[in-house]
Amino acid sequence: MNKKIILKKRPVGFPDKDTWELISENKPTLKDGEVLVKTHYVSLDPAMRGWLNDSKSYIAPVAINDVMRAGTIGEVIDAKGATKFKKGDVITGWGGVQQYFSTNGEGHFKVDISLAPMTKYIGALGMPGMTAYFGILEVAKIKENDVVLMSGAAGAVGSVAGQIAKIKNCKVIGIAGSEDKCKYVVDTLGFDACINYKEENIYAALKKLAPEGIDVYFDNVGGEILDAALSRLKMHARVVICGAISQYNSKEIQGPKNYLSLLVNRATMQGMVVFDYVARYKEAGLQMGTWMHQGKLISEEDVYDGIENFYDTFNRLFTGQKRGKLVLNVL
Template sequence: MNKQVIFKKRPIGNVEADVFELQNNAIPELEEGEILIQQHYVSLDPAMRGWMNDTKSYIPPMAIDSVMRAGSIGKVIQNNNNPKFEIGDCVTSWGGVQQYVVTNGDGWYKVDERLAPMPMYIGTLGMPGMTAYFGIQEVGKIKEGDIVLVSGAAGAVGSIVGQIAKIKGCTVIGIAGGKEKCDYIKNELGFDDAIDYKSENIYTALKKKCPKGVDVFFDNVGGLILNAALSKLRMHARVVICGAISQYNNKSKIDGPSNYLSLLVTRSTMQGMVVMDYAKDYAIAAKQMGVWMKEGKLKSREDVYEGIENFQETYNRLFSGDKNGKLVLKVIE
């Protein structure tokens, strides 16, 4: 039997328990060319909240009564004459929040768990890592000497963005919530400074810690923090819009930047980025980040919780901030 988290209704505001239903369904027999994957871990990401809305986006919205969309990783345990895979292969793709997946293998990729643990392949070496790698370099266009500001700096994407910027010779200031997270990005990840938005006035802190302004702002949060950062742009700065987690559960309209004319005054750019646009170069990025990890320049932290029945509770940690690093759910029993 296959335990599956089924998407039952579109949420308004916070995601409550009745949005999902845990079902236990039979695994279908394999047809010719299909494989059966036993999933070990699923990825929990802020983007999930947007997928639940019936609105135009970079990816179709979740369909009611479908398995909740999620990145995942697991192992092939049955194979009905699929030549691309062998039993025991470790594979990753968009398997959704369920324990088993029957597939013809399209869109699934083999990874080597001898080189890195499974959760890392849906974290630093997966979508969050790719987002950081291409977002800060291709969209942010960082160069040595830049002053880089990162919101959501202790999260799965922000923590990697800051480390890559440091590797590239930038000064990096991270915005995070709470002393523990601020200490983590400074003392363990090597950020030059941190702003605790929970205890500091964001405008005062930016004036103090970014006195010369900001060349690149990588935003995962939106709202007030985006507004504040726009006030500190240097000439020809780049603003990367990766996410806006502060706005995802709004019941009314999204709070957009009220001081966007800062872009005009400083001749700056603001550009959105979606990681799927860079899919053809994922292998290049993963190889480079693997090298940085071996050299001790790039650190990874996965916050792993257990039990598919705990999906909704664990998912909400994305918005409460009650997590450390990449949020992952172990679904194998």
């Protein structure tokens, strides 16, 4: 049988348990040219909250009664006819929150698990890592000695983007939601400093840690933290709008009231979606893999077991009860 999570209704605000349903059905029957994939790990990402809304966005919303969209990594266990992948291949792509799926292989990529464990390919070597890489290098266009402020610093994207900024000789200040996370960000990831936004006044902390202001703010969270960052921009600063996790469950988005700092400081605020860089994922993966092997880039996955725990695990994205990349083992 195949256990899968399907979308039952569109949530308003914080999704309740009835938003999804766990169902069990027969494993898919293969058509010619298709492979059957047994999913090992499902990637849980803040962006998934946006895919529940029935509004124009960078990707179509998940349809009601469809399997919940998610990035996955799994093993090809069967194949029929001439197929792109063969039995035993490990492939990553959009498998959704389910244990098995069939595909002709379009949009899926084979990975080499002798180079890195499976979970890395949906973490630092997957979508969050690609987001970090292209966001900090191509959108923020960091330069040596830039002062970089990183929200969600212990998260899947922020932890990688901040370390890349360190590799490029920037001064990097993180923002995270607990003392433990801040300690991890500084002691393990090597950021120069970290602000615990739940305990500290961000405005005061930023004034102390970046008295000269910031060149780059990489925003994963939105809300008050975005406003605090805007208040400390240097001339010609760049703000990357990568995400806004503090706002995804709000009925009304909080607009940045300090946006006129862009005018005063001739600064730029630019949005990004990682899918635009798909043609360059390989280049980025090679570079990041190299940094990992050199010990310059550390990534951590926080893995929870059981497809029946999807709801509680997904919520950890919003409660902050996780560190690094959030992963669900659906076996």
